[in-house]
Amino acid sequence: MDTGPDPILWIGTDTCALGPYRADLVETYWRWEQDPALLVGYGRQAPESLEARTEGMAHQLRGENIRFTVYDLSSGAPVPAGVTTLLPDHSVRTAEYVVMLAPEARGRGLGSAATRLTLDYAFHITNLRMVWLKVLAPNTAGVRAYERAGFRTAGTLRESGYWLGRLCDEVLMDALAKDFTGPSAITPPLAE
Structure with missing residues (x-):
């Protein structure tokens, strides 16, 4: 996969990193979003055209939400593998969390690693006090990844969602800065 220019990596571990959300990856993001398993996981019933997604990208890049491209570092070179998003409510210092992984990136712990890095950023850079999410109850793999x-x-x-x-039900989950x-x-x- 051609990943365009060398990516900027803001925060990472040996296997996963977060960098800026990139307009040049709109077609890659769109391809991931059309995966039937992702449509089921989000409870969305309809795919979106590339044209509509491209128009939406311009709005997302101007918005106040905090978006990251997730990079898989397991092969050495950073490979785009997903997106994490924080939808902040600055008045109460909280944010909703959303993650999307490429089909080929699932099941290897990358989602948990990207989520943990996003929480690290939320609590240590953005100074949020709490991050929350909703996950469809039948998505037990997702629930376990969020717990990890x-x-x-x-x-x-x-009965707030649809699965197949x-x-x-949807499960509400949260993470607190103090925890x-x-x-x-x-x-x-810190040095001792």
């Missing part, structure tokens, strides 16, 4: 990244179940929205044409433990990829450890 530091989210906890906060509640349930009953059937009504389902975000472990080393930060942003801040170096």
